[in-house]
Amino acid sequence: MIHDILSENVRKEIDSIRSKFPHDKNKSSIIESLLIIQHENRGYLNEELIGALAEYLNVQKIDVYEVATFYSMFNLKPVGKNTISVCTNVSCMLRNSDQIVEYIEKKLKIKIGQSTKDNKFYLKDEMECLAACNGAPMMQVNHVNYENLTFEKIDKILDGIKDD
Amino acid sequence: MIKVCTQTFDHKDPSSIQTYTKLGGYSAWREILNQQTPKSQVIGVIKDSQLKGKGGAGFLTGLKWSFISPNESQKYLVCNSDESEPGTCKDRDILRYNPHSVIEGMLIACYAIGASVGYNYLRGEFIGDQWKVTNNAIKEAYEHNFIGDNILGSNVSIDIIPLIGAGAYIVGEETAMLESIEGKRGMPRIKPPFPAVQGLYGKPTIINNTETIASVPYIIKNGIDWYKNLGEGDAHGVKMFCMSGHLNKPKVIEAPLGTPFSKLLDECNGILNNKKLKAVIPGGSSVPVVKGEVIMDTPMDYEPLMKIGTMLGSGGVIVMDETTCMVSVLERISRFYYAESCGQCTPCREGTGWLYKTLVKIRAGQGNQSDLDLLNRVANQIEGHCICALGDAAAMPVKSFLTNFWDEFEYYVEKKQSMII
Numbered sequence: 001m002i003h004d005i006l007s008e009n010v011r012k013e014i015d016s017i018r019s020k021f022p023h024d025k026n027k028s029s030i031i032e033s034l035l036i037i038q039h040e041n042r043g044y045l046n047e048e049l050i051g052a053l054a055e056y057l058n059v060q061k062i063d064v065y066e067v068a069t070f071y072s073m074f075n076l077k078p079v080g081k082n083t084i085s086v087c088t089n090v091s092c093m094l095r096n097s098d099q100i101v102e103y104i105e106k107k108l109k110i111k112i113g114q115s116t117k118d119n120k121f122y123l124k125d126e127m128e129c130l131a132a133c134n135g136a137p138m139m140q141v142n143h144v145n146y147e148n149l150t151f152e153k154i155d156k157i158l159d160g161i162k163d164d
Numbered sequence: 165m166i167k168v169c170t171q172t173f174d175h176k177d178p179s180s181i182q183t184y185t186k187l188g189g190y191s192a193w194r195e196i197l198n199q200q201t202p203k204s205q206v207i208g209v210i211k212d213s214q215l216k217g218k219g220g221a222g223f224l225t226g227l228k229w230s231f232i233s234p235n236e237s238q239k240y241l242v243c244n245s246d247e248s249e250p251g252t253c254k255d256r257d258i259l260r261y262n263p264h265s266v267i268e269g270m271l272i273a274c275y276a277i278g279a280s281v282g283y284n285y286l287r288g289e290f291i292g293d294q295w296k297v298t299n300n301a302i303k304e305a306y307e308h309n310f311i312g313d314n315i316l317g318s319n320v321s322i323d324i325i326p327l328i329g330a331g332a333y334i335v336g337e338e339t340a341m342l343e344s345i346e347g348k349r350g351m352p353r354i355k356p357p358f359p360a361v362q363g364l365y366g367k368p369t370i371i372n373n374t375e376t377i378a379s380v381p382y383i384i385k386n387g388i389d390w391y392k393n394l395g396e397g398d399a400h401g402v403k404m405f406c407m408s409g410h411l412n413k414p415k416v417i418e419a420p421l422g423t424p425f426s427k428l429l430d431e432c433n434g435i436l437n438n439k440k441l442k443a444v445i446p447g448g449s450s451v452p453v454v455k456g457e458v459i460m461d462t463p464m465d466y467e468p469l470m471k472i473g474t475m476l477g478s479g480g481v482i483v484m485d486e487t488t489c490m491v492s493v494l495e496r497i498s499r500f501y502y503a504e505s506c507g508q509c510t511p512c513r514e515g516t517g518w519l520y521k522t523l524v525k526i527r528a529g530q531g532n533q534s535d536l537d538l539l540n541r542v543a544n545q546i547e548g549h550c551i552c553a554l555g556d557a558a559a560m561p562v563k564s565f566l567t568n569f570w571d572e573f574e575y576y577v578e579k580k581q582s583m584i585i
Contacts, residue, residue: 020325025365027347031330035288063347070349072331073288085289089250090449090482091408093496127503128333129250129449130289133408133480134415143292 005052010040014056026057030067033057034074043083043122044075072128080115080122082161085140087126091133100137103151107158120163166394168402169378170418172262179297181304184264190310192384193268196275197318206276206384213383213391214400219244219336219373220448220478222466225380231360232277233368240369241274241282242345243377245294246329246336248287249448250500251480254404254416255374259286259294262378263301267324269377271311272384274322277370281323284374285341288330298326333504337552338371340506351508352552375404396422399465403479410436410485422463428481439485443568447477449497450557452564453490473564489584490569491576494561495523501558512555515546519562526573529580536573540566 006014014033021028033053038045045068054061068074084104088097101112104123108116113125132138135147139154146157171187172178184190196206211226232239243266247255258266270282286295302324305311313321327345329335335344339353342364363369379401383391392400399422408414412433419428425444435441441456446464452474462468469476484493502520507513522539525531543559550556566573575583 020327022365025346028345030347031344032328035291035328035330059347066349067330067347070332071288071329074330088496089500090445090493090496091251091414091480093493094409094482094484094488127500128248128289128331129252129500131247131253131256131287133251133253133406133482135253136408136414140289140292143289145293 005048006037006056007040010036011056014053018057026059027063029057030059030064031071034064034068038074042078042081044078046076078115078119079124080119082120082142083122083124083140084158085124085126085130087128087130087132087136087138087140089129091129092136092138095136097137100139100149100154103154104139104158107154120161121158166402166418166420168382168391168394168418169258169262169265169375169404170416171382172265173257178261179263179301181264181301181308184262188385189264189381190268190308192381193271193310194316196272196384197316197320200318203276203278206272209384209388210276210380212388215376215379215383215391216401216466217373218375218379218403218479220249220450222476225372225376228360228372229273229277229370231358232370233361234278236368238367239277239279240364240367241270241277241279242338242341242364242369242371243270243282243284243374244336244338244341244371245284245286245290245298245374246341247290247374248333248336249450249478249480250497251406251408251445251448251482252478253406253408254479256290256294257404257416258374258378259290260297263297264305265378265381266298266374267301267305267311269380270324271315271322272380273370273372273377274324275320277368279370280321281325283325283327283345283364285327285329285335285345287335288328291328295326295328302326332506333500334506334552334554337554340552341371342369349506351506352554354551394420395465396420397463397465398422398467399463403464403476405464406478406480407432407483408481409483410439410488411483412436419464422465422468425459425462425464425481428464429483432483435483435485439487441483442486442488443484443490445474445480445482445484445561447475448480449482449500450553450560451475451477452560453568454564455568456484487584489582490565490572491523491527491582494565495520495527497561498523498558501554505554505558509550509555511546511549512558515542515555516558518542519558526576531577531580533574533577535577536566536570 017029054064115122138147215225216222335350340350344350359369498520502516543562546555547559
């Protein structure tokens with residue numbers, strides 16, 4: 001049954017993650033494995049996947065669940081296909097990141113934390129500093145950095161993302 | 165311009181092993197293996213060079229290494245590439261433009277402390293760029309047998325392994341990082357025992373910041389005096405300063421420790437649109453803010469910054485001009501620590517919420533004088549009462565913003581609006 005939930009490709013990747021740690025330290029593989037599983041599952045995790053990883057790693061389901069709920073890059077609900085994170089911490093705030101968020105909200109007709117109706121975009125409510133302070137204001141789209149943003153640049157980047 | 169960790173940055177294909185070795189890379193590592201340099205000698209060089217931890221705490225790196233417990237056979241090195249202190253963006257450049265300096269530094273550190281495994285833990289948000297460069301560089305170094313079994317026929321075997329996080333500021337705290345590597349929530353551990361005695365999987369472990377580790381090969385290669393003399397005045401060595409905020413040309417500058425702030429400002433072509441400088445947070449958002457005129461001639465080094473009531477921290481220099489509303493900035497900083505508190509210690513979990521909510525209330529024009537006292541009181545109750553430094557990091561900005569810009573906060577609660585129009 002577990003083989004139906006986790007694809008052969010995912011299982012192979014998890015096996016290679018396991019080889020990074022001492023053989024009896026299965027929990028150590030949880031974080032990186034969840035990133036792989038989430039990526040394969042269109043950007044989010046669910047109970048079934050969490051249970052399957054626990055079984056595959058031979059750890060408790062709660063161990064996996066704890067990790068999945070603690071780290072901000074894991075989504076436990078379906079989200080839009082392309083994740084947009086705008087950094088709004090001090091350095092970016094001083095360079096008008098709040099206007100950047102507002103502009104994207106208007107453009108995509110959503111509020112921060114929501115996904116678009118067509119499920120193409122997810123505007124994450126990013127709390128962290130994304131470590132590109134000298135390129136403020138900045139955003140990540142699917143974890144690729146775009147810096148020194150202007151409204152025109154945003155249009156170009158987001159309009160350039162194909163529907164599939 | 166001196167270049168240590170940034171040496172490869174301006175070269176073509178900066179992250180490749182060819183570029184790194186062409187500039188003398190891996191020669192320090194070869195020399196150690198050829199000479200079978202005693203471990204204590206390697207630690208001694210790093211200690212005497214006065215290299216200090218560049219992640220924020222500024223602890224002497226060689227001294228930290230010397231604390232490694234000699235008893236256990238299995239030991240670990242962890243390179244902390246979870247760069248996430250607001251205002252800090254230097255390790256991201258080292259990781260993408262000079263990844264082999266990190267690998268060589270980790271190898272030397274592993275050798276010195278007797279670790280057979282070194283983990284490099286990158287923050288999850290680096291998965292798009294730095295993660296790929298790091299993995300590729302490690303693969304190259306294995307192919308050249310700088311890492312692996314019986315390295316260059318020396319009988320020394322060390323593995324360097326990249327790890328990735330998934331979004332959590334707190335994991336930058338060294339014991340939280342160990343918890344995270346063990347596959348748990350990133351909640352800091354009570355110290356002692358210190359990681360050098362009981363760290364990853366209960367084994368002796370040394371954790372160093374990326375910039376610190378990347379400095380190691382250059383110090384081994386060029387010597388103690390070379391590194392010490394790079395500093396200006398009484399200062400030793402160099403630091404990468406992440407210049408951000410209201411600047412004409414924000415950038416990361418590797419400069420001698422002890423460089424006056426005014427010189428760094430000039431390097432960035434001064435304040436944006438030639439406005440006046442108001443305030444500076446010199447070491448990432450956790451350290452106290454200071455007024456512009458106070459820091460202008462201050463040498464950017466540990467002691468001189470302490471003397472003016474702040475800290476060098478991570479070198480995240482956030483510059484604010486005269487149009488900045490300090491109440492809004494503090495609200496934003498407090499939001500961050502509230503969101504990132506792991507929730508383990510009550511003063512931090514509850515206190516960061518009180519700080520943020522009180523600032524939101526003031527900004528909404530619903531605050532009064534007693535809220536300003538409340539902010540100070542809550543900050544005092546958090547400070548020093550938690551397992552890790554996140555609580556202090558939330559408290560210090562509040563206290564320093566209130567001390568330095570009291571009239572601005574008072575104006576806001578009285579007039580229900582910002583003094584800055």
